[in-house]
Amino acid sequence: MLLQHFLENSARRTPDKVALVCRGERLTYDEINRKANQVAFLLRSQGIKRGDRVALFLDNSMESIISLFGILKADAVFLMLSSQLKAPKLAYILENSGARAFISDTGKLKSVSDVIRAARGLEAVILAGDKSRIEPALHRNVIAWPEMEGAPELQAAIRSANIDVDLASIIYTSGSTGNPKGVMLTHLNMVSAATSITTYLENVPEDIVINVLPLSFDYGLYQALMAFKFGGTLVLEKSFVFPYEIIKRMAEENVTGFPGVPTIFAILLQMKDLKKYDLSSLRYITNTAAALPVTHIQQIRETFPQARLYSMYGLTECKRVSYLPPEELDRRPDSVGRGMPNEEVWIVDDRGARLGPGATGELVVRGSNVMKGYWGDSETTDRVLKPGPLPGERVLYTGDLFRMDEEGYLYFVGRKDDMIKTRGERVSPKEVENALYAAEGVAEAAVLPVPDELLGSAIKAYIVRKDGAGLTDKQLLLHCKKMLEEFAIPKYFEFRDSLPKNASGKIDKLSLKAELQRPDRQN
Amino acid sequence: MDGKIMSLRDQIRSFIFENFILEKPEDLVDDASLLEKGIMDSTGVLELVAFLESTYEINVEDEELIPENLDSIKNIVVYLERKLAQASKPKAGQASAAQA
Numbered sequence: 182m183l184l185q186h187f188l189e190n191s192a193r194r195t196p197d198k199v200a201l202v203c204r205g206e207r208l209t210y211d212e213i214n215r216k217a218n219q220v221a222f223l224l225r226s227q228g229i230k231r232g233d234r235v236a237l238f239l240d241n242s243m244e245s246i247i248s249l250f251g252i253l254k255a256d257a258v259f260l261m262l263s264s265q266l267k268a269p270k271l272a273y274i275l276e277n278s279g280a281r282a283f284i285s286d287t288g289k290l291k292s293v294s295d296v297i298r299a300a301r302g303l304e305a306v307i308l309a310g311d312k313s314r315i316e317p318a319l320h321r322n323v324i325a326w327p328e329m330e331g332a333p334e335l336q337a338a339i340r341s342a343n344i345d346v347d348l349a350s351i352i353y354t355s356g357s358t359g360n361p362k363g364v365m366l367t368h369l370n371m372v373s374a375a376t377s378i379t380t381y382l383e384n385v386p387e388d389i390v391i392n393v394l395p396l397s398f399d400y401g402l403y404q405a406l407m408a409f410k411f412g413g414t415l416v417l418e419k420s421f422v423f424p425y426e427i428i429k430r431m432a433e434e435n436v437t438g439f440p441g442v443p444t445i446f447a448i449l450l451q452m453k454d455l456k457k458y459d460l461s462s463l464r465y466i467t468n469t470a471a472a473l474p475v476t477h478i479q480q481i482r483e484t485f486p487q488a489r490l491y492s493m494y495g496l497t498e499c500k501r502v503s504y505l506p507p508e509e510l511d512r513r514p515d516s517v518g519r520g521m522p523n524e525e526v527w528i529v530d531d532r533g534a535r536l537g538p539g540a541t542g543e544l545v546v547r548g549s550n551v552m553k554g555y556w557g558d559s560e561t562t563d564r565v566l567k568p569g570p571l572p573g574e575r576v577l578y579t580g581d582l583f584r585m586d587e588e589g590y591l592y593f594v595g596r597k598d599d600m601i602k603t604r605g606e607r608v609s610p611k612e613v614e615n616a617l618y619a620a621e622g623v624a625e626a627a628v629l630p631v632p633d634e635l636l637g638s639a640i641k642a643y644i645v646r647k648d649g650a651g652l653t654d655k656q657l658l659l660h661c662k663k664m665l666e667e668f669a670i671p672k673y674f675e676f677r678d679s680l681p682k683n684a685s686g687k688i689d690k691l692s693l694k695a696e697l698q699r700p701d702r703q704n
Numbered sequence: 705m706d707g708k709i710m711s712l713r714d715q716i717r718s719f720i721f722e723n724f725i726l727e728k729p730e731d732l733v734d735d736a737s738l739l740e741k742g743i744m745d746s747t748g749v750l751e752l753v754a755f756l757e758s759t760y761e762i763n764v765e766d767e768e769l770i771p772e773n774l775d776s777i778k779n780i781v782v783y784l785e786r787k788l789a790q791a792s793k794p795k796a797g798q799a800s801a802a803q804a
Contacts, residue, residue: 265742288740422739422746425769448746452766635747658725667745 183341183368184349185253187375187409188214195386195412201405202434203243203417210409213247216330220251221339223329224282227305227322231256231342234278234351238262238271238285238293241419244309244326245396246405248284249350256343257282259350260363263397264289265666268296270361274353275300277557278363282307287314294319345369351556352399354497357598359611363556364497373549374500375407377521381504382438382465382491388413389462390438391431393421393445399497400469404440421445428458435462439488442470442605443477447635450480461487469493469501470605471637472593475514482510492517494593498565499551499577502526502544503591516590524548528585529578533567541584541594546577599690601630603638604668613671616664617642620657622650625680627688628671631697642671643693645680652676713781719755720777724748734777749774756780762787 188210191200196211208216229235235252237259239245245261252259260278262271271293275283283303285293287310297306297320308315309326317323345368356362390408392415394401408415416434421427421441428449431439441449446468449455466481466488473481473492481490490510494517495501503526505518520526527535528542536542547569554562569576582594601608610628617626625645630638646652654674661670683689710718717732724743726732738744744752752774753764762784773783 420739420746422744422749423770423774425766426771428766444746448750451750452769454766655725662725667742 182372183253183343183345184371184406185217185250185341187372187406188217188250191409191412198386198412199414200409201243201246201415201417203241203246204419206243208243210412213250216247217250217254218339219329220248221254223307223324224251224255224257224305225339227282227324229255229257229282229304232348233257233281234260235282235284236260236262236275236278236280238264238266238283238289239309239396240264240286241392241396241401241417242286242309243417244284244286246415246417248307249396249405253349254339254341256341256347258348260353261350261397261402262353263395263666265395267664267666268292269664270666272296272299273360274363275303277360278351281305284309286310287312290314290316290319343368345372348553352397352402352497355600355607355609355612356555356561357600357609357611358561359609359615362558362561365553365556366500367553369549370552371406371500373523375403375410377523377548377550378403378501379407379411380522381506382467384411384413384438386412388437388464389416389434390414390440391416391418391427391434391436392440393418393427394440394442395420399500400440400442400495403500421448424448424452428452428455428460431463432459436460437462437464438467439463439465440467440469442468443473443637444604444635446473446477446481450477450484455484460485463488465489465491467491467493469495471602472515472517478510478514494518494591496579496581497552498579499546499548501550502546502579505590509590513586513590516586516592518591519589520546524550526591528583536585538585538587538589541582543597544579544581544583544591546579547574551575551577601628601638601640603630603633603636603640605637606666606668608640608669613640613642613661613665613669616661616669617644617657619664620652620660622647622652623657624648624650625688627680627690627693629690629693629697631673633672636672639672640669641673641675641697643675643677643680645677712784713777715759716777716780716784719752723751723755732777734781736777737771737775738777739771739775744775752780756784760784760788762791 192210192214197209199207200210200213201208235257237248249259279302282305284307287308306320306323312325315323349368349371350366351363353361353363390404392401392404396402405415463485489507492505494503503518503520505516525547527545529545530536530542565578566575580597584592599610613628614626617623624647627643629641631641633639681689681692757764
């Protein structure tokens with residue numbers, strides 16, 4: 182089973198069923214399948230070969246979905262990149278992955294033209310949107326999306342050679358060194374995860390799922406993959422910025438499933454009178470990326486009494502780890518549940534020895550959903566993928582600390598390293614510090630998390646200015662905006678004359694952390 | 705404070721400048737989508753609403769949290785004028801943006 186079979190099987194079973202609703206447009210399974218075939222044929226005709234990486238730089242859209250399946254059908258590997266990526270990181274990813282084609286929208290060109298021009302190895306650039314905005318100097322081979330849709334003979338299915346142990350996608354995620362890491366996922370990884378999840382969510386073809394999460398985030402991406410797997414309908418939104426629009430859409434489309442993250446639920450719960458909207462079709466709500474405050478769990482259950490709420494936990498390196506059966510919410514509201522179907526989890530101490538109930542240790546995950554490794558980085562891969570019980574097998578050391586109770590339910594304790602979880606996103610303090618050091622006038626920088634009701638953690642940056650530099654926080658904010666994604670930009674800046682150092686001369690973050698915890702701290 | 709009364713448009717522009725750091729201030733044309741330009745995101749919208757409610761003493765209803773009302777300077781001004789006209793005592797523009 183390959184990922185594109187999700188689409189092809191549904192197109193065979195229910196060709197005329199609406200698969201995707203996006204910005205007022207509706208496409209059936211047959212229509213999407215045909216368009217994806219066209220993308221596949223186009224990519225092949227442009228020299229894209231089996232195993233080649235194709236980068237997508239789009240907002241959530243019809244084109245995103247059609248393209249990813251087209252790439253898979255061409256036996257290539259899709260890289261769904263966040264449209265929030267700034268030029269430096271985008272350039273890094275294109276270089277690191279060796280991407281051979283780039284699919285985007287003319288509306289995005291302003292921020293990425295330079296990156297495209299400089300990217301070696303790009304055979305083709307495919308652009309959706311207003312054709313007239315394409316400048317000839319952009320790349321030697323630019324194809325406008327409408328041109329591709331033209332030729333009917335391109336709709337025939339093309340021959341595929343991939344098997345399930347071939348790569349389907351690389352998902353870039355934050356790495357502790359400051360550079361993003363490409364999580365390599367095979368068809369088997371992704372099909373296995375999708376199967377486990379749709380099993381415990383009890384998805385049926387009648388399910389209509391609304392996705393407000395970026396497709397570059399695996400949680401968002403899988404909403405599309407899973408909907409196509411079970412033959413349901415996906416309502417695809419760009420974001421949750423205007424919550425009323427989302428609520429309206431949920432009522433209009435009789436949405437049955439609503440995946441969210443704590444920041445989305447916090448915004449939703451601030452709306453004044455949710456009960457007056459008819460959301461009776463909603464049968465399940467899911468949460469992951471960060472823990473839901475127990476008060477919010479209660480409020481969600483009160484507001485949507487007919488819906489089942491699933492608290493879940495996972496990481497990009499294995500897609501999902503656990504889910505809490507909704508009936509356990511009363512007894513264990515702060516648990517993220519037990520391992521999902523077809524997966525095994527356990528907790529280890531510093532030496533890798535398994536721990537029993539009650540002890541805190543690192544969570545280890547075993548299963549077909551565990552990634553193949555980090556693209557081009559065997560060193561970091563070897564630190565997280567370690568030998569498992571069977572010869573040659575590797576299991577995932579999550580770097581997350583958990584406690585397990587007598588019945589195997591998991592409770593998140595914290596990160597093993599100093600990665601920051603903010604707005605449900607993983608942020609590397611080093612990445613933020615690197616960005617700060619790149620600013621004029623910064624002599625020293627240290628980045629730490631501070632608890633934040635809405636964000637989970639907010640990012641605080643301590644700065645020591647270079648002698649005589651009149652650097653302001655506004656200037657730093659502007660600088661950060663150019664280099665970092667929105668969620669990685671510090672919320673607080675504190676300027677100091679000096680920062681505490683430890684014995685080896687490095688900035689002593691433990692000491693700064695201790696300061697933050699003192700009751701007399703001022704933020 | 706020089707006692708000059710700023711127009712609604714100028715007050716809104718001022719708030720946006722102060723609170724959403726702009727890479728290119730010239731990007732802030734009245735009918736540009738704040739969302740598309742990456743000037744405002746979901747937490748930004750909440751800040752904007754809080755500013756409008758406290759500064760102009762209006763109540764932003766859930767159904768009014770839509771792009772047509774909030775996604776550009778022009779839309780915000782038109783929305784605000786409508787809300788203020790609806791209120792029993794329309795308030796003249798206050799030079800309060802600096803407080804934001």
